[in-house]
Amino acid sequence: MISVIIPHLNQADQLEACLCSLDAQSLPRQLFNIVVVDNGSTAPPVDVIARHEGVRLLHEPRPGPGPARNTGAAAVRSEILAFIDADCRAHPDWLRSIHQALEAYPRGTILGGDVRIWGSDQRPLNAIAAYESVFAYRFKLYIEQHGYAGTGNMAMFRRDFEAVGPFAGIEVAEDMDWGRAARAAGFTFRYVEDMIVFHPARRSLQELYQKWDRQIVHYRNMADGKPRWRLRWIAQALVVFVSPAPGAITVLTSDRIKGVANRLKAIAVLCAVRMHRATTMLSVIRKGRTVSWNR
Structure with a gap:
């Protein structure tokens, strides 16, 4: 069983798109569950959650996506944890790729995947989308040269997450901080090319x-x-x-x-x-x- 954990703050429209992409996964629905952890939104996404069967909504008052992810991880008992951001959309084979990669790699492996700008295969792009298509979310670089995976597209066995410990608060870059702790504990990060999520380009x-x-x-x-x-x-x-x-x-x-x-x-x-x-x-x-x- 895989638990997908999504931190959320004032992004109801993006969360709707994210959940729709998870509804369309090629991995059978009975093999994964979804937990959204709201982090103090002006209006919690109750209506969005109600439109998607089997999605659980939790609340975390401490600010930051790290504490929200910790709350989600603590609330589930699945063997595998998969992290994605509310403003991302998962490729239809995202969860299947996670499942297959964790079976193939040795114990103690943390997975990170590719994050692409939504619509980056179109021409012409606006200037922001063109820039972010090259420089945003360079997860392969983060993993292979800097030794950590971005939390917007990361997966691991629960036992490994618990061995490393929780994500830090909003004061630091929690993905870099957690990555350092994971490496110090002897874990290895692997880039999985087929583990794809999409992120919209920033608007300005x-x-x-x-x-x-x-x-x-x-x-x-x-x-x-x-x-x-x-x-x-x-x-x-x-x-x-x-x-x-x-x-x-x-x-x-x-x-x-x-x-x-x-x-x-x-x-x-x-x-x-x-x-x-x-x-x-x-x-x-x-x-x-x-x-x-x-x-």
């Missing part, structure tokens, strides 16, 4: 900036207190400042985007985002900011 450059503002504060909180962290932080900001040049090469050679026009749009957004990231990193050296999600 401002939304992209907000996403990076949140991530930068997470990274600052995780770096704070380490030896010479401010010098390292400034050096990293300078690297980000000059990074559009190699980033443009990534755009031009990526197989996740097609067409000259789409690539030029992606490069334009790349330059804007990297400049914003560098200036924001320098602005938070003295004092961090409050972290929130979906507000």
Whole structure:
């Protein structure tokens, strides 16, 4: 049995699309259950849940998707836990791929899959979708080079989750933090190409900036207190400042985007985002900011 755990906060329309994608899974419905954990929405998604048979709605008052996922995991007894975000849509074979991969890999393996921008195979794309098709949700890179999987598309045996421990709160990037703890406990992350979920592109450059503002504060909180962290932080900001040049090469050679026009749009957004990231990193050296999600 697989339990699908979905943290939710003020995303009723996206949750509806997510649950519809889970209704369409090729894995037989009796082999999985779904738990939505609301994290303090203005209006809990009661009506959305009622339209989907067998979906359970829980509530977690502590802010952050990490605590919401912990509540969902604690409330189920399935052998396998699968995590997806409320604003994602699962490929029809998502759960089947998880089931097959966990049977194939050795014990102690944590799975992460591919996250694609919804509609990224269409042409032309708008500038934000073109950029995010290349640079957003690079789970293969996270897993193979940085040793952690994003929680928007991750699965594992329950016993392994319990051995590592719960996700952290909103103050840090809970996927990176949990990944470090998992590696320290001897677990291995595996990228599963056929384990696919889709995420809509953000609607504006401002939304992209907000996403990076949140991530930068997470990274600052995780770096704070380490030896010479401010010098390292400034050096990293300078690297980000000059990074559009190699980033443009990534755009031009990526197989996740097609067409000259789409690539030029992606490069334009790349330059804007990297400049914003560098200036924001320098602005938070003295004092961090409050972290929130979906507000």
